[in-house]
Amino acid sequence: xxxxxxxxxVSSSWGNGHATLWRGLIAGLARRGVRVVFFERDTPYYxxxxxxxxLSDAELVLYRDWREVRxxxxxxxxxADAAMITSYCPDAEPASALMAHAFGGVSxxxxxxxxxxxxxxxxxxxxxxxxxxxxxxxxxxLSYTGGAALTALRERLGARRALPLYGHVxxxxxxxxxxxxxxxxxxxxxxxxxxxxxxVVEALFVDPARRLCDRKFVLAGSGYPADFxxxxxxxxxxxxxxxEHPAFYASSRLTVNATRADMAAIGLCPSGRLFEAAACGCPxxxxxxxxxxxxxxxxxxxxxxxxxxxxxxxxSLSDRELRRIAEAARARTLAEHTADHRAGELIxxxxxxxxxxxxxxxRPGLLARP
Numbered sequence: 001x002x003x004x005x006x007x008x009x010v011s012s013s014w015g016n017g018h019a020t021l022w023r024g025l026i027a028g029l030a031r032r033g034v035r036v037v038f039f040e041r042d043t044p045y046y047x048x049x050x051x052x053x054x055l056s057d058a059e060l061v062l063y064r065d066w067r068e069v070r071x072x073x074x075x076x077x078x079x080a081d082a083a084m085i086t087s088y089c090p091d092a093e094p095a096s097a098l099m100a101h102a103f104g105g106v107s108x109x110x111x112x113x114x115x116x117x118x119x120x121x122x123x124x125x126x127x128x129x130x131x132x133x134x135x136x137x138x139x140x141x142l143s144y145t146g147g148a149a150l151t152a153l154r155e156r157l158g159a160r161r162a163l164p165l166y167g168h169v170x171x172x173x174x175x176x177x178x179x180x181x182x183x184x185x186x187x188x189x190x191x192x193x194x195x196x197x198x199x200v201v202e203a204l205f206v207d208p209a210r211r212l213c214d215r216k217f218v219l220a221g222s223g224y225p226a227d228f229x230x231x232x233x234x235x236x237x238x239x240x241x242x243x244e245h246p247a248f249y250a251s252s253r254l255t256v257n258a259t260r261a262d263m264a265a266i267g268l269c270p271s272g273r274l275f276e277a278a279a280c281g282c283p284x285x286x287x288x289x290x291x292x293x294x295x296x297x298x299x300x301x302x303x304x305x306x307x308x309x310x311x312x313x314x315x316s317l318s319d320r321e322l323r324r325i326a327e328a329a330r331a332r333t334l335a336e337h338t339a340d341h342r343a344g345e346l347i348x349x350x351x352x353x354x355x356x357x358x359x360x361x362x363r364p365g366l367l368a369r370p
Contacts, residue, residue, distance in 0.1 A: 001034045001347070004073070004080045006095040008088040010038050011060060013242050014049035015192050015222045017167075018086065018112055020242050021272055023052070024170030028343030030057035037061060037076050039069065041090045051241050066091045074102055082106040082350045087113040088129050096131040106354045108140040110165065114149045115262035115269065121156060134158040140353040142346075146268035147291060161356070163349050166295075167272035168342040171334060174246055174279040183237070183251035186215040186315060187285075189258065190240060190248065190273055193223035196261035200287045202229065204256050207308035208315065209234050215315070220248060249280035254303075254315060254322060257286035264289040274302075275337045278329035283322045285314050295337065301329040 010026070013019040026036050036058035040046075054060060061076075063069035077083055077098065082105050085092050099107050109131075111117055120127050135141050136158035143149050146164035153159040189205045191197065209217040209231045220237035230236070240248055249255060255277050263269035267290030274295065277284050285303045286292065296302035303325065305311045 001082070002037070002080045003029065003034055003350075004037045004039070004076050004083040005086065006039045006073075006084070006089050006091060007086040008090070009040050009046045010055065011040060011052045011062070012046035012050045014046065014051075014239060016088075017272055018088070019052070020276075021112070021167060023055075023242075024168055024173065024339030025343055025346070026055060026058045027170055027172070028168075028339035028341075029346070031340065032343060032347060034343075034347065035059075037080075039063065039073060039076075039091075039095075041066075043090070049239070051243075066094050070094070070098065073098060077103045077105075080105055082108065082354075084108045084110055085129075085131075087111045087117060090129075092129040093131060096137065100137050106140060106350050107138045108142060108350065108353070109135055109138045109159075110142040110144075111153070112144045114143045114145040114153065115260065115266050118149065118152050118156065118266070119262040130157065136160060139356075140349060142349065144269070145263060145266055147266060149266045149268070161353060164268070165342060165346055165349070166337075167270050167275060168337055168339045169272065169275035169279045169333060170339040171279055173242065174249075174276045176281040176330075177246040177250040179251040180244075180247040181251075183218055183248045184216065185218040185235070185251065186212070186253045187256060187311075188218045188220070188248065188252035188254075189256040190220045190245070191258060192221045193225065193228070194260055197258050199261075200258040201256070203308055204258060204285060204287065204305055204311045206231065206234070208311045211308065211312055212315065218248075218252070245276055246280045249277050249282035252282050253319070254285055255282050256311075257284050259287050259289055267291040268294065270295045270337075275333050278302075278326070278333040278337075281326050281330050283326040284329065285311060296329055296332060301325060301332050 008018045010019050010022040029036055039061045042062040042064050083099050083103055085095050117127055134157040141153055141159035141162045142165040150162040153162040206229050217234045220240040222239055257274050285305055288304045298304050303314045
């Protein structure tokens with residue numbers, strides 16, 4: 001099977017969650033015999049922060065202008081079994097037009113930012129990574145968020161078949177490591193700055209730091225403004241490459257998961273950070289949102305909180321109790337939430353779309369898993 005992807009980025013993990021997810025997914029697909037060709041516009045922003053220059057399991061096509069790569073894209077589509085456009089792809093419009101007129105395989109759109117997409121539509125804002133005609137042209141629409149988001153994709157954007165493809169973790173990358181003194185702390189948080197996520201960050205991370213002056217807190221991420229409410233016991237890591245995430249989590253007694261408001265409002269929105277921390281054996285303290293229990297059992301595999309008081313209470317748990325929760329979460333993650341699991345789900349969804357849209361003379365087993 002050959003899959004062509006037109007995406008945001010797989011080469012730079014700076015300020016986005018797409019790259020790490022795609023690296024794991026591509027590795028999982030490769031293990032199932034799927035060849036992936038990933039088209040990424042070579043923007044200065046990601047070029048300056050690139051932490052991956054080639055894919056060992058797939059082909060990365062970096063280009064500066066759609067016109068220079070259009071012929072290459074057409075050639076790659078000619079013998080592809082499936083093609084996909086992701087949210088925030090800067091050339092989603094011409095790529096979708098090319099797929100509509102020069103591709104006979106399974107066409108798909110993967111919205112890795114569905115709550116943002118729907119919130120912008122609700123506010124009357126333009127969503128430049130959506131084709132002008134909506135999503136009706138695609139055989140399959142995948143969403144990083146489930147539940148009500150799937151209904152909205154069908155009703156608001158005309159998706160004919162909308163299914164979830166949640167976040168995941170690659171256990172080959174995220175696994176228990178020895179602690180690193182640079183990151184040693186009582187409570188950690190990894191995440192880019194987002195204004196609508198800030199109330200959760202303040203409630204579960206900043207306010208506890210104010211109250212527990214003798215404890216150490218470490219925040220890693222980009223985009224934080226000068227007026228962020230730092231305290232003397234919060235250490236800041238401006239950018240943490242994915243390769244250092246395991247050591248970061250291994251050095252954290254507990255780590256915070258903070259969900260963006262739009263995602264929490266829709267529910268069924270697990271961040272990839274949840275699975276990464278769990279795979280590394282770090283206990284997680286998360287905000288609450290509908291559907292969390294579908295991924296981890298609150299109180300058994302994950303801790304939840306809505307207030308600084310609840311966050312402080314979580315920090316007061318014994319090391320033994322935190323280890324028990326972390327071990328249960330890691331077992332659940334390895335059993336259900338790895339890149340291999342999601343790769344298998346993606347192949348199954350593409351196969352189902354192919355079967356549903358098969359022509360009069362189908363190609364037997366085209367998308368069959370080896």
